[in-house]
Amino acid sequence: MAQQKIDFGAAPDGAGGDNRRVALEKLQANDDELYGLAGSASSSAADAKTAAGVAQATAATAKDAATVAQASATAALLGLGYAKAYNDYLINGSFDFWQRGTSFPNAAGVRYTADRWCTNGVGGSALAVSYLAFTVGQAQVPGNPAGYLRATATPGGGAGDGALAYQLIENVSVLAGKTVTLTFWAKADTPGKQVAVEFSQAFGAGGSTTVTGIGVTKVALTASWAKYTVTVTLPSIAGLNVGAGNYTAASLWLDAGSALSSRTGGLGHQSITLDLAKVRLADGAEATDAPPRPAAIEYLMCCRYFQLVGSVRVIGYCNGNALGAPVQFFPMRQTPSAASTVTSSSNVSTGASNITALSASSALAFVSPAGAGNTDCTFNLTLNAELQ
Secondary structure, three states, X not given: OOOOOOOOOEOOOOEOOOOHHHHHHHHHHHHHHHHHHHHHHHHHOOOOOOHHHHHHHOHHHHHHHHHHHHHHHOOHHHOHHHHHHHOOOOOOOOOOOOOOOOEEEEEOEEEEOOOOOEEEEEOOOEEEEEEEEOOOOOOOOOOOOOEEEEEEEEOOXXXXXXXXXXXXXXXXXXXXXOEEEEEEEEEEOOOXXXXXXXXXXXXXXXXXXXXXXXXXXXXXXXXXXXXXXXXXXXXXXXXXXXXXXXXXXXXXXXXXXXXXXXHHOOOOOOOEEEEEEEEEEEXXXXXXXXXXXXXXXXXXXXXXXXXXXXXXXXXXXEOOOOEEEEEEOOOOOOOOEEEEEEEEEEOEOOOOOEEEOOOOOEEEEEEOEOOOEEEXXXXXXXXXXXXX
């Protein structure tokens, strides 16, 4: 069987591409073929006892298929496993996936924008965020990225006000004591404006106090696309207490008042429009250009933290009792929060759609009928298992 490739449709929202079920069916078909190949190759592959060994044993004929198929084999690999395999601890660093939308108006507070990317307008400061597409054939940023993130900061002016974009990297122990290098492509609306890179370590519920101001580095930008590199060594966490929900944060500050100087190198208040592309965090003290993860894997890594499940349908005849249907979704890092939005309904009590028996990979969708008779309700699910 030829490798079945997922059609991701048009960036950034996947218009015209495969739906979730078709994509997972293709992954499963690739997975089944690989394991069949692995069985015939076991006599000549002593190290094929693990999924990685199987992939190596069949790599001569199925390298690309193995990479995609492994994504459906275990959700655990979509955490640290693939970060190690591709030497990149960030997810969606090329800003290809925007499940929540592609335009976010100027606002204060914490919110997710591109998948896995969070912004925070602290105090009186605010941020507007959007996705912009690169011109086809552009040569300023290598690798033919489809698009980039644009963030515009409006300073509040107070000592404790600031604005930043950041990503939370699950499990604080993963980077503790390591030297890592952050690389990114960026430009500003005015040459000479700066951003500040900062790392922090948060130890979760009941854990030790959060450590901030790690590896603070100011970077002066130009008005044209350029590559920037920052290397930092994260502190050891020996002797500290770690609770649930712990993480390392990699942050880019766009604006910061004087009370935040220790975290931003005295960045100061400024109005700035930052364009950001191809962000990568890799092991070691040197910036290396490695092949990106396949888009199928990157998307599933995003879904481990947040995903939309569309067109869940509950249909049948009932005598007034609740009517339900099972829902399966890609495994998440923990049981998510769930919200439903009704898109169409017949003989359903207003606001009566709901979710129960929720786990990290399944749920029961049910509705309460308005009365005895045929009942039909379709709704979308929003599942959130983010670290913050």
